Amino acid sequence: MRLRLDGVVKRFDGVTALDGISLSLSGARSIALIGPSGGGKSTLLRVLAGLELPDQGGVEIDDVPLPTDGESLISYRRSIGTVFQSYNLFPHLTALENVTLPLVQAHGYAKEAANGYAMELLDRFQLASHAGKRPYELSGGQQQRVAIVRAVAIKPRFLLFDEPTSALDPEMTAEVLDLIAELRAQGREFIIVTHEMGFAKRVADHGIFLGAGKIVEEGPAAELFDTPHTAELKAFLGKVLKY
Amino acid sequence: MSRRRFQILFARSKGNHEEIPRFGRTVGVISALFLLALVFSFAFSRLHYGWNWDAVYQYRQKFVSGWLITLAISAASLVASLIIGLAAALSHRSPFLPLRYLGKVYVELIRGTPLLVQILVFFYVVADAFGIGNRYVVGTLTLAFFAGAYISEIIRAGIESVGESQLDSARVIGLTPYQTYRYVVFPQVMRRILPPLAGQFASLIKDSSLLSIIAVSEFTLNAQEVNAFTYSTMESYLPLALGYLALTLPISMLSKYLERRYRYAS
Secondary structure (H helix, E strand, C coil): CCEEEEEEEEEECCEEEEEEEEEEECCCCEEEEECCCCCCHHHHHHHHCCCCCCCEEEEEECCEECCCCHHHHHHHHHCCEEECCCCCCCCCCCHHHHHHHHHHHHHCCCHHHHHHHHHHHHHHCCCHHHCCCCHHHCCHHHHHHHHHHHHHHCCCCCEEEECCCCCCCHHHHHHHHHHHHHHHHCCCCEEEECCCHHHHHHHCCEEEEEECCEEEEEEEHHHHHHCCCCHHHHHHHHHHCCC | CCHHHHHHHCCEEECCEEECCHHHHHHHHHHHHHHHHHHHHHHHHCCCCCCCHHHHHCCHHHHHHHHHHHHHHHHHHHHHHHHHHHHHHHHCCCCCHHHHHHHHHHHHHHHHCCHHHHHHHHHHHHHHHCCCCCHHHHHHHHHHHHHHHHHHHHHHHHHHCCCHHHHHHHHHCCCCHHHHHHHHHHHHHHHHHHHHHHHHHHHHHHHHHHHHHHCCCCHHHHHHHHHHHHCCHHHHHHHHHHHHHHHHHHHHHHHHHHHHHCCCCC
16 A cells, blocks of 8 residues: 655644654555554544544645545544454444444445355354354454454555554464455555564565654664664663563 | 353443343342342332222223323323423534524523412413413413423534534534534434433423422322222322333333443444
8 A cells, every 4th residue: 555644743632642644555464563562553544534633734645635524534544454452342242233234334235245244254264153252252362353354454555553462362363363364465565553573574565653642763664674774662672572 | 150050140240341141130030130120029018008999990091091191192292392401502502602502591591480370370371361261271281381391401512522623524524514514413312312311201201290399180199089089008009100111110110121222332
């Protein structure tokens, strides 16, 4: 995907979350956003997801500026798949219904067609036996995998992951990361905010290190993780890779 | 004491989950009813009162027609109050500020003043000015506006209890605001507000008795009249209590049934 950010600023009640982010990328299929908490990673992802409008600056994805009015924002959001850290699924719906809700309501599927297609997807990701369960009956890892299936089901242009494993224990983290790696192998494009540095290094083409609302360092993932240039990134990697 | 014997009289609980076997429930209900019967039969046995059911029985038709009127008024104002309550709750979230504050003022005014005054003002002032002469229509609407204010607060609290993350999830899958309410918010709100809503409906039915002051010929007014004709106070008012119970108990049972149906941990 081609991504162009031009001086993006976002403030919340006087706190500057994004402080002039500029970036021009083409050809990256998977991008990892890393950095300390409060550095602006999640805010940037929410801007790209069409959930927050920047206060200043412009965002272009594949040469199309991000829309700003309500109607076009809704159709923009329908064209991408976003997965948050937790509580993605609606608690009153079964896993299957969670997957079919956007298909039927936002993408014009007939109910039966949506059911058949969603079951096929759940089956492909070894979740078919959980189709009739509500989120509280699923483990955290299963919930996240269903949420990812829901995001993939709409055939999105690309996926956005906001710390998809931060609320999970190590075993479940592995099953979710395996699924994301599988999507990567299928050639699906995504941007991921993550604290799993080993994973980011393995699946991302490009890495962006954000700190205090600015891009501190960015580059091809292999270089970024192996030969960091800035003192900030060196210190950050030193800390997170220590244990 | 053995576990089984213990369970005849005591519920075993673990957190919010309770386990009550069928025989425990039967024994519990029967002993509670027995205790109540004991207290009241003692109280009534000490009463020196000449019961005269025959005089009241002659007016049984009045009880039936009054009860039916109360049923009709309650049912109509129940439906109307739901619509009004929903509209008021949504107005609290309206981006159009005059509408939002109209909703807030409405709720505060209705909840802060006696229903008795509202009935008088609506009937003798507002309805009169707008040319609505039918006391049954005015009575039903007044009740609906009264209960609507409470229902609006119940619905508002229900809507606010649906977390921000749910709304974000609804937005990222591309639901419109209407679809978000229809498929994400309301199904969850429904389950959470059923118990307080049932309580409000039961109150609404009992509050309809106040319409007797504008001569709506409902259940209470008919009982008062029978009392005036026969001077048999107890015989006139005891059937009244039973008649209201016959309306409120089914609502309470229906609410419990729906609560079970919509149950899921969250």
